[in-house]
Amino acid sequence: MKNFRLLRSGPWGRLALAVGLGLVASAAVAAAVRTQVLRDQYRLEALREQQSNLRGEVEMLRVEESALAAAERVEARARERGFGFPAPDRVIWIGRPDDSGSEPGPASLRVDIASRGPR
Secondary structure, eight states: OOOHHHHHTOHHHHHHHHHHHHHHHHHHHHHHHHHHHHHHHHHHHHHHHHHHHHHHHHHHHHHHHHHHTSHHHHHHHHHHTTOOOOOGGGEEEESOBOTTSSSBOTTOEEEEOSOOOOO
16 A cells, blocks of 8 residues: 555655654664763773772782792791701702812702602
8 A cells, every 4th residue: 555645745745754764863873872882981980990909909919929028928938838948968969069168169059859848
């Protein structure tokens, strides 16, 4: 069934129809763009909050790293885990000792033949 009233309206009717359809289409596009902009704004805000949290966590880890890197702290943690200095009979000197015979020279290497503790 044809709409004869539209066909009889002439070029002005068709122009009005085209303008109306164009307005509806542009309103739909504008709504879609606005929705996407809002989604992007929420996502950006969430990412900024995550970045702020991660920066705080990095700062806390740096403080913890500096606290754990202190020599006395490292030695205490090593003793807690069963590590320690080897007994003199458990050490093999590799290299040429210096003239005194008590300590190795700079090219020597001390190797602990004891087990290295838990891994």
